Amino acid sequence: xxxxxxxxxxxxxxxxxxxxxxxxxxxxxxxxxxxxxxxxxxxxxxxxxxxxxxxxxxxxxxxxxxxxxxxxxxxxxxxxxxxxxxxxxxxxxxxxxxxxxxxxxxxxxxxxxxxxxxxxxxxxxxxxxxxxxxxxxxxxxxxxxxxxxxxxxxxxxxxxxxxxxxxxxxxxxxxxxxxxxxxxxxxxxxxxxxxxxxxxxxxxxxxxxxxxxxxxxxxxxxxxxxxxxxxxxxxxxxxxxxxxxxxxxxxxxxxxxxxxxxxxxxxxxxxxxxxxxxxxxxxxxxxxxxxxxxxxxxxxxxxxxxxxxxxxxxxxxxxxxxxxxxxxxxxxxxxxxxxxxxxxxxxxxxxxxxxxxxxxxxxxxxxxxxxxxxxxxxxxxxxxxxxxxxxxxxxxxxxxxxxxxxxxxxxxxxxx
Numbered sequence: 001x002x003x004x005x006x007x008x009x010x011x012x013x014x015x016x017x018x019x020x021x022x023x024x025x026x027x028x029x030x031x032x033x034x035x036x037x038x039x040x041x042x043x044x045x046x047x048x049x050x051x052x053x054x055x056x057x058x059x060x061x062x063x064x065x066x067x068x069x070x071x072x073x074x075x076x077x078x079x080x081x082x083x084x085x086x087x088x089x090x091x092x093x094x095x096x097x098x099x100x101x102x103x104x105x106x107x108x109x110x111x112x113x114x115x116x117x118x119x120x121x122x123x124x125x126x127x128x129x130x131x132x133x134x135x136x137x138x139x140x141x142x143x144x145x146x147x148x149x150x151x152x153x154x155x156x157x158x159x160x161x162x163x164x165x166x167x168x169x170x171x172x173x174x175x176x177x178x179x180x181x182x183x184x185x186x187x188x189x190x191x192x193x194x195x196x197x198x199x200x201x202x203x204x205x206x207x208x209x210x211x212x213x214x215x216x217x218x219x220x221x222x223x224x225x226x227x228x229x230x231x232x233x234x235x236x237x238x239x240x241x242x243x244x245x246x247x248x249x250x251x252x253x254x255x256x257x258x259x260x261x262x263x264x265x266x267x268x269x270x271x272x273x274x275x276x277x278x279x280x281x282x283x284x285x286x287x288x289x290x291x292x293x294x295x296x297x298x299x300x301x302x303x304x305x306x307x308x309x310x311x312x313x314x315x316x317x318x319x320x321x322x323x324x325x326x327x328x329x330x331x332x333x334x335x336x337x338x339x340x341x342x343x344x345x346x347x348x349x350x351x352x353x354x355x356x357x358x359x360x361x362x363x364x365x366x367x368x369x370x371x372x373x374x375x376x377x378x379x380x381x382x383x384x385x386x387x388x389x390x391x392x393x394x395x396x397x398x399x400x401x402x403x404x405x406x407x408x409x410x411x412x413x414x415x416x
Contacts, residue, residue: 010096012047013115014038014105019047021065022108024092025059032063043245045308047106049250062252067095068251069302070098070102072142073256074157080142088416098143100151100176104231105241107176115176118238122169123164131170132219134390135163135185144172150174155255155302156320157247164239165226170217172196178239180232181215186315190327192396194223197322199387200294200396201227206379207372209286210317216391223391230317231307237361243308244316247301261301263335265287267358281369285360287318289372292333292343293411295325295403300334308315326399366415373411380404 009023012032020034032051039045046053048066054238068091071077081088084097086412099108107115116122126134133142138159164171173179187193194216199212212228231244248258250269254361267281274280291299298320305316325331332341338350338357343359351369355362384397 008092009111010092010099010108011111011113011359013107014047014189014243015145016115016117016118017041017043017316018045019106022063022092022095026404028092029059030064030092031057031059031183034069047104047243047308049055049269049306049313050252060157061165066245066249067091067100068156069246070095070104070106070153070342071255071259072154072156074144075139076157076159079140079331080145083141083145095153097131098145098151098153100153101173101179102153103155103246104244106243107241109176116220121177121238122174123166123167123177123413124174125171125362128219132222134172135219135222136223136258138185139188154182158184158187174194178232178241180229180239180251182227183359183395184227186223192326193322193389193393194225194393196396196400197320198248198298198391199321199383199394199400200321201319202387203380203383204318204321207286207290207376209290210283211321212317219269227319244305245308247306248306249315250306251300251301252393255308258302259334261335262357263337264337264357266301266304267360270315271359273306273313275314280315281360282364283315285365286372288335288337289369291321292337292346293372293376293404293407294321294400295323295331295343295407296321297324297331297333309343313317323400323403325403326396344407346411347414369411370415373415375406377401377408 011018012020012022017038018035019038020032022032025031034053039055051058051066053065069095071091072080077088086093086097101107109115118410119253143153154162161183163183164173164174164180198214198216201211204211212230214227217224217226231242233240233242247261247266247269248255251261253261270280270284271277303320306313307316324397330349333343335397337346338353340346340350350361355365384401387397
């Protein structure tokens with residue numbers, strides 16, 4: 001008996017405006033088409049560098065990477081699949097189930113369903129006991145996916161929860177209302193990950209990098225990492241979603257291949273797409289050197305993003321900054337610098353090659369390395385004192401300071 005194919009679609013909204021439709025063709029390939037009213041609207045923007053505004057549909061999985069990069073990865077995706085009883089391979093149905101509040105401005109709704117109006121946004125304020133119960137249940141129930149009215153999704157392989165904060169109380173978005181913060185739990189079997197990331201973000205700010213505000217939020221002495229969402233803004237008391245995409249989405253790369261984009265590809269993307277290409281190229285270069293100095297070897301293409309909006313396309317504030325060197329991970333960097341994978345062993349020749357690969361003058365590369373290496377140990381000391389004043393001592397900070405001391409000394413010696 002021949003099976004009958006029935007088109008099933010999801011409406012793609014940006015805040016309250018319909019931006020387009022997403023569906024599967026008869027071969028279960030992703031198809032997306034912008035809504036004509038969205039294209040003709042003065043407020044419309046492309047959802048992605050890989051999906052320029054046009055009237056004709058994107059067929060044959062051309063939109064697959066953009067939309068599936070909205071889903072979590074690894075063990076989180078596996079747990080979500082088990083909880084919802086939807087196969088990992090059926091990413092369209094996973095988006096249908098949890099795509100109410102995603103990274104950026106995109107929300108996915110069943111045909112006929114509409115996003116809430118801002119005045120109707122609803123949130124569930126959590127008691128500490130309820131929040132603790134949710135946190136403990138995240139490994140088996142990511143994003144509270146089996147609870148009625150909750151449709152939340154974030155990319156990445158770490159346990160986290162989109163939330164909002166009001167009067168220092170954590171709230172959960174209901175029925176697709178936007179969140180304003182992200183709450184991360186400590187990573188199991190690794191010491192001090194919350195303190196590590198909080199410290200590295202504080203240090204990044206002192207080093208002049210643009211990063212969101214972060215803090216440690218404690219529940220029954222369990223430290224949780226709380227970060228402001230840079231893809232949200234408050235307007236007239238309401239949370240507004242901003243269009244953003246990570247570099248895997250912009251480069252049309254599947255999440256499983258997030259380590260494949262090179263630094264050269266990322267710099268080319270910034271040059272071709274950023275409204276402020278010179279400024280953003282310098283910011284990205286500073287990020288690369290900062291990650292090397294703190295020992296962050298997991299800086300892949302999903303950890304860099306664009307924001308699209310009224311100011312054009314700009315590099316988003318930086319996130320997911322922590323020292324992986326203090327853990328039993330491979331010390332190889334996610335992206336090669338001049339052919340080298342180990343930052344501590346990189347010599348001027350590697351950065352000369354890097355400058356050719358990225359078309360950045362070697363003089364500028366050297367100046368930024370020396371400037372940051374000369375400054376970072378002092379600022380790490382200042383950030384440590386600030387952290388201890390706010391949250392008390394944490395052993396992992398001493399380890400990170402040692403990594404920074406050694407890496408900065410090596411680079412200053414290499415370039416002296």
